Structure formats: C-alpha cells, structure tokens
Amino acid sequence: MHGANDSAFIVCVNLRGAHRQTCGSVGGEAVAQALQDEMAERGVNFEIRKFRCLGRDCSLGPNVRLAPSGDVAHGVDPQNVGGLVDQLLQQQKESGADPEVYVGICPVE
Template sequence: MNGSNGWRLLVCINRRLGSDTPSCGGRGSERLVERLVELCAARGLELPVETILCFGSCSRGPNIRLAPGGAFFHGVTEAGLPELVAQVAATVVAGPPESD
C-alpha cells in the first residue's frame, strides 16, 4: 500500500434541487465517490476521498480536486475515473504537497 503523503481527493456532491443552476450532485457526482474509493484501493493507494459542497465551478462539474493545491478535474465521468486515478496516483507517490 502507498500512503497518501498528505494528499486527499475532494469530490463536490452539491445538489441543487428545484434550480436551473447546474450542480455536481445533479450531474451524478455521488456515484463517483464510491468508484474512486474502489479504484484507489485497487491501486493500493491509501488516499482519503472526501465530499464537499461546492468549489464554485458549478457549470464545469462534476468537479474533483486533489488537495491541497493539486490538479483540478472538471466534467468528470465514471468512464474517466481510471485515468484520473492514474494521474492522481503519480502525484501522490511522487511526494507530499508543497508547503507555502
């Protein structure tokens, strides 16, 4: 297993019911959380996957971010998750986030 090196994945699951404003949850982001956990585990990557309620990039969702300060993924689909996890794994294994 590879540790998280201080990284974590944040998935926006905000859902705006009764609104025409787009939201990540409204575009199915909740389904991505469980799949992300599975894909990380399959790679032996111990990376926390956390949910949040809005990055402020709602029209570009579903949105996922490697935190702190890592890659920001927009328009994520379930089909795109293996590539996302591969990219994230390369960053995580390379070392901890840069501190300010």
C-alpha cells in the same frame, strides 16, 4: 499542518442549485464511489472528501479537486476515473512521499 500524506480527492456532490447545474445533479456521488472502487481495486488509499461546492465552474461538473496540488478535473466520468488515481499517485511520488498502500495478507500454506 498539512503534509505530502494529505493527498486526497475532493469530490463535489452538491445537489443544491435550483436554477443551475450542480455536480451532484450530474453524478458527483457516482464519481466518489467510482474513485473508492478504483482505489480498492489497486490497493491504494487516498482520502475522499465530499464537498458541497468547490466554488467555481459548477456547470462543468462533476468536479474533483486533487489535494494538495489544487488541480481540478471537470466533467469526470465515473466510468473512467483511473486517470485521476494515476495523477494523484504521480503527484505523491513527485512529492517524495510513499503512497499509503493497503497491506495484503499472503496466504500461508
């Protein structure tokens, strides 16, 4: 059963496509890494699921689907993934769930 806490980035990293562009051939893995880095920097933690094709718009990649809304972003630039993190945080906020946040340890003097 899926709930609000199942928010995730579904990143296509498909490299298989002899005669057509695939997300992996135009930076899918770099997008996945950039999302991971952006979340670590902000202290938020969504799951990143790597897929071998989202089934459509392959020529528009790198493609990233936001779960559970199903919104798909095309042509994602790994240098500019902050907007996707904002979008998923907003969706989670609207769903009423608290985003999972890394708990930092405050220095004690």
